[in-house]
Amino acid sequence: MHQPEDEYAWPVCGACSRELWESEAGRQTCRLCETRTSERLRELGALYEQINTSAALMRGARRGGAPTSGSRTPPIPPRLEVLSLAANGGAATRLQAIEDSWRQALGWGLELRRNDLHVFASWRSDPRRDVPARIRFLINNLPWACDDYDSVGQDIEEIRRLHAECKQALSHDRKPGRVNVGHCPIQIDGETCGAQLTATAANSHIRCGNCGTQWDDMWGWRELRQAQDAVAAEEGRGVAA
Ligand SMILES: [Zn+2]
Ligand SMILES: [Zn+2]
Incomplete structure (x- = not known):
């Protein structure tokens, strides 16, 4: 195949600018x-x-x-x-x-x-x-x-x-590790578990290291918040600030 080199620019990929293969002739990208x-x-x-x-x-x-x-x-x-x-x-x-x-x-x-x-x-x-x-x-x-x-x-x-x-x-580049998301509200034998819960921003799973309760998704997260709020309200009655 002869290409008239001085007037013909070999087609390149519209995205990466690499010259197209012959099998890619007529395409816009490689x-x-x-x-x-x-x-x-x-x-x-x-x-x-x-x-x-x-x-x-x-x-x-x-x-x-x-x-x-x-x-x-x-x-x-x-x-x-x-x-x-x-x-x-x-x-x-x-x-x-x-x-x-x-x-x-x-x-x-x-x-x-x-x-x-x-x-x-x-x-x-x-x-x-x-x-x-x-x-x-x-x-x-x-x-x-x-x-x-x-x-x-x-x-x-x-x-x-x-x-x-x-x-x-x-990515976790600027925020390595986990953040605290409050205490475990689960009741065990009439007592609040109370262990510190943690989460990462890239993952919605939260698991209590103490009692093993797990919250998996947005629905679980909402339940967790409500339970925590309930515990806080309960405690708030006796403990001011
Ligand atoms: Zn390309
Ligand atoms: Zn717990």
Whole structure:
């Protein structure tokens, strides 16, 4: 095969700028970039779930029960990166922006939100529910984008960045170890267990080292808070401050 070298630039991957193989001719990106992006999207689903759990723990579990005034249970220290990734405008909106541009390029039109001029501002659904759907769409259409979508390079970069940000936000770099989340409220033979409980921001499992009781998820965490509040209220009657 003769390439007229002075006027023909060998095509490169739109994401990593590597020269494409002949078997990749006509594609927008190399196959490796497609594979890596697909893996990142899959991981992103799990990372986002963790982000959500952590964000919920950081906000405390005050909804549901009337806030008792005297809970001395410290919440998991909030981290802005986690909270902003979980919120509207965070991961959900960024994935949505990519999906919308792909839909437009495919000529599929946007979903109902498009009726409004403010495409993102009007999007007020639940990120926790929608992020998995966004990720599914992107995984399903990634082969098309890597073949045919000429702006896919910037989207692949955005996915790489988002994946890295979620990982970083959940990492223990700056907060090694565990944080105290109050005392065990379990009653054993009429006495409160009272052992110090600890948790990490990246994991919602809390286990009492003394009595072995375990709280596994957000639901359990709420129960734990309520039980702790009840114990605190009970003790508060006799012990002032
Ligand atoms: Zn590449
Ligand atoms: Zn205990």
